[in-house]
Structures are given as C-alpha cells and as structure tokens.
Amino acid sequence: MRDLKLVGATTEFLILLKIQLATFRMMGPFALMISGVLPVGMMFVMRTIGGELPLDRAINLVAGSMVMGLGNTCIATMGQIIADMRLSGSLAYYATLPIARWRFILAISTAYLLAGLPSMVIILAMAPLILGHTLVLHPAMLLVLALGAIALSGIGAAIGLYARSPIAANVYSLAVSFGLVFLSPVYYTVESMPYALAKVSAIMPTTYLAQALRIILYGHTDGLINNVAILSLYAIAMMAIVQNRIRWRER
Amino acid sequence: MSVRIRELTKIYDSGVTAISDVSLDIELGQVFCLAGPNGAGKTTLIRQVLGLLEPSAGTIEVYGIDVVKHPERLRGRISYMPQRPYALYHLTVSEAIVFAGRLRGMAKRPAQAQAEAIIEQLGLSEHRHTLLRNLSGGMLQLTSMGIACIADPELTVLDEPTAHLDPHKRQTALQWITNLGRSNRTVILVTHMLSEAEPVVDKIAIIKKRLLIQGTPAELRSSIGEFWKAKLSHAQTLSSPWPMFCTVAKSTSTKTELLFPRRQFAEVTAVIEILLQAGRIDDANLGPPCLDEVYIAFNEKAQNDAE
DSSP states (O other), rough: OOOOOOOHHHHHHHHHHHHHHGGGGGGGHHHGGGGGGGHHHHHHHHHHHHOOOOOHHHHHHHHHHHHHHHHIIIIHHHHHHHHHHHHHHHHHHHTSSSSSSHHHHHHHHHHHHHHHHHHHHHHHHHHHHHHHHOOOOOTTHHHHHHHHHHHHHHHHHHHHHHSSSSHHHHHHHHHHHHHHTTTTTTTOOOOSOOOOHHHHHHOOOOHHHHHHHHHHHTTTTTTTHHHHHHHHHHHHHHHHHHTTTTSSSOO | OOOEEEEEEETTSOOEEEEEEEEEEOOTTTTEEEOOOOTSSHHHHHHHTTSBOOOOOEEEEETEETTTTTTGGBTTTEEOOOOOOHHHOOOOHHHHHOOOHHTTOOOHHHHHHHHHHHHHTTGGGGGGTBGGGGGGGGHHHHHHHHHHHTOOOOOOEEEETTTTTOHHHOOOOOOOHHHHHHHHEEEEEEEEEEETTTOOOOOEEEEEEEEEEOOOHHHHHHOOOOHHHHHEESSOOOOOOOTOOEEEEEOOOEEEEEEEEGGGGOOOOOHHHHHHHHHSSSSSEEHHHHHHHHHHHHHHHHHHHHH
16 A cells, blocks of 8 residues: 555545546536435425425435435446546556555545535525425534445446446446445335345445434434444445455456 | 566457567667557557556566566556546646646645746646646647656656647657656657657667567668668659669659669769759659658558568
C-alpha cells in the first residue's frame, strides 16, 4: 500500500476530489437538484393516491428514497463513470500515478455524494410538507450517508472495472442497485419481508443504511450505533477489496 | 538499461495476435521512437510496458522492475501522455498541470512553480485559465505533454505528441522532447512522422505486430541498401531514357523520382546536369532516403511477406 502518512494521504484524496468536483463545473445548480425531483414526485403521488401516510410509512418512504438515490449514485453512476474512464483512457492515466486505488474511488463517491446533497436536502425539506409529518434531522445523517456511499461505491467500481463496455456497466450496475434496494428492507421493514428474503437481507449494506436513516428520522438513538458500526465495517471492507483485489491492469 | 523487453507477445481472448515475439532495449536517457502503421501493436506494446495490460508471454523490465509480475512498483517513475487527457478535461491548463504534479508527490509551491515554467516553455500562457475541454487540438496536445512531464518522471511515454500541431507548435514540441532527452530522462515517442522526429530521436523501432527493424536513424537509412533518391521537377512529362541502374519510383507530368545506387552518383548527376541545361527539368534534389521512405519500404516488405 502506498504512503500511509496522514498528510500525504489526505492531500492526495483532496486533489482527487477537486478533480472529480470539477466535472460539475458545466452543470448549473438546477442540474444538481434535479435528482431530488423523482423522489419528491414519488412522495407526492403516494400521498395523492394513498392519502395521508402514517408516520412509520412516511419515514420508510423518505429513508427509502435517500437509499435509492445513494444506490443510483454510488453503484449505477460509479459503474458507468469507471467504465467510461476505461474506454476514454482516463483510467489508464490514473493507473500510472502513484495513488491509492481506494482513495481514487473514495474521491469519486465523495464528489457525487456532495453533488447529491442538494437533492437530499430537497427530499428532506419537502417530505414534511407533502407527507404531513415532522421528521428529525440530525448531523449524524451525514456520517451515515458517507459510510453508505463508501460501502456502495466499491460495488459500483468493481462493476465498472470488469464490465465489457459502459453500456454493460450501466445495465449491470442498475440491476445490482435495484436488486440491493428491493432485496433489502429499504422501503419497508424487515418484519414485513418473507422469511428467506429477510435472512438474505442481513448481508446487504443497504439494510443497515436504511435502518440507520430511519432511526435518525424518528429522532431515536436505539440501535443507531450497531447499524453505523456494521456500515463502517462494510465501508472498510469494500475499500480494502478495491485496494487489494481490483486490478488496474487489463488481461 | 532502462527498459528491456524480451519476446513480448499479446494474444487477446478473441484469438487476435496484437504483437508477437518483440524484443527491444531502451537505454537510460534515450529518446526512443516506436513507429508502425495503424494496428501494428504500438499501443498494445506501450500499455504492457506501462503495466496496464498483461502480456501473454515475454518479459518486461523497467529500471530493474519486473513489470509483468509487479506492475504497481512502476507507478510514480513513469508518466504517460494519452492522446486526449480526458481524465483532467474539466480543469484549466494551470490546474491540470499543477494537480498532475501534486499527484506525483510534489508539494504545492514547487508544483505551481514548475507548472508555470512548463506553461511558458510550451507557449500556453494565454490559455492558463482555459478549461482543457475548450482548447483547440494543438493546445490540448501541448498541455498533455506538460501534464506528462511535470515532476520529472524517469520514463515518459508520449503518444503522437505532434499529431495536431501546426508547424510552429510542432517545433516547440520537438524542442521540448529534445530537452527531455538532454536532461537524461528516457522518452518513448510513438509517432508516424519519422522524418520530423529524426533530429530528436536516438533510436527507432518499426513494428507491425512483430519487430521489423530497430536502430539509429543512420542505421535504418542504410538498411534499405545503398540507394539514393533523385527528385526532379519539370514542366512537361519527362520521357528521357534513364541509365539501366536507375529505377523510376514515381513519375507524373511534373515530378519524377528516381532510385539509384549511391556509387553511381556521378553518372546520375551528369545526366541531370544535361537535362537542366536543356531546360527539360526545372529543379533536382538528390540525397539519401528519408526515414519515412524507410518506414514505407519496411511496411511494404512486411505486407509482401505476409501475402
């Protein structure tokens, strides 16, 4: 592993982050907020069709929307970005630099997480108005979102590195993203899932991400530390896998 | 020896052989030119040397590092200039070069200082705050060279560095490459424009899936035999019978190219002198073949051998 000095590692990460954030220069603020429109639209439709939702279902819906957004960014978008980088030769450039793979992936996911924050803010701001419930917002939500982004980014990166083309990467990463969201208790509680699926969901990082977000939105703390700890383990494991197992060199 | 390649072969999963049994030696501080037609395997070879593509067979040693077994050990000592630096497309010229230096471990101020010097030397001062995506092809090419060369890597690979440059910028780029060689840095230059690169390169290898020939420019010129070329310009079709030892390589209504053994130089010049005095030809240039002609000759030979 490359130089582990904190200053060098931090500097490298920040420079990689700046490079990734520069890709948003061509987008206006409107474009950054547009990804919040779909979840807000979904909330509006469900409210209109289903009438007033009880608090628990409203919180499931908001948490689910946030996890879905993060899944799209960190798996689907990451997969396509990495595949595009391979095709354009950008990845070859980074592969010749003495940078840590996990910091490179982390920089991309952090950039897209930051870019996705405005839409998260819109979801959280509109939810009480549309759903009619007060939701608790806590800074711990940022930590949970960051850990979730790291955990899911490794999956997206692996897909992008191994898919044959950007189109294939797009298909696989969307399939995996939707699979993770709907095979785990993201929009619903684990108790409402079939037994077998509930057991499978125990290994999905999205399970713990959704649970942690729900706990925060309720304004509770019970169980938050456990979920954050498991998410942290996923995040560390995914970055270790990216660093050690994912190959820059093609066969 | 900075780069030692032995019996390098790459066969893709589809069964296509990209390169076969290529062996090359590149010395420390050499400007080494890799030439070949499209599809010759130049990019495949370069990607293997950089540790980006796993060979099917053969060995690659760069500065003593076994690149086949430990490609990750090479990073930081090499740099690569892709034809288009898409990775940094959304940065300005100044940002791209500074960040490239910082990612190679340079501290902020030295990176900024060296980037500024590079921008001046490459004639990019007017564009230092322009996004790479908004640059013309030529300016982008020069910026790519700056990105590849900051932090003084030991081995620099430049892929078609003069491809989109006007003549003036081409001279700037070639001077830059010459300076790299003088500073004892090893450069691998991939180019089709052999004649243009000749003044700056120490050694040339021409490949077409396999190594056709390698050597210094003088060695390559003499490799196609002791033949010289006469280029004649004339206003009307020239139908003069030439001595038997001459071969008409090209003949149009206004230009004729002859090949002749160098030892017959006196006889050929005598004939040309007569034609000049008679007004049948307007201009004549005699000399050894240029490297582009060597390149064409070897390509044609390889094609004929394949058929």
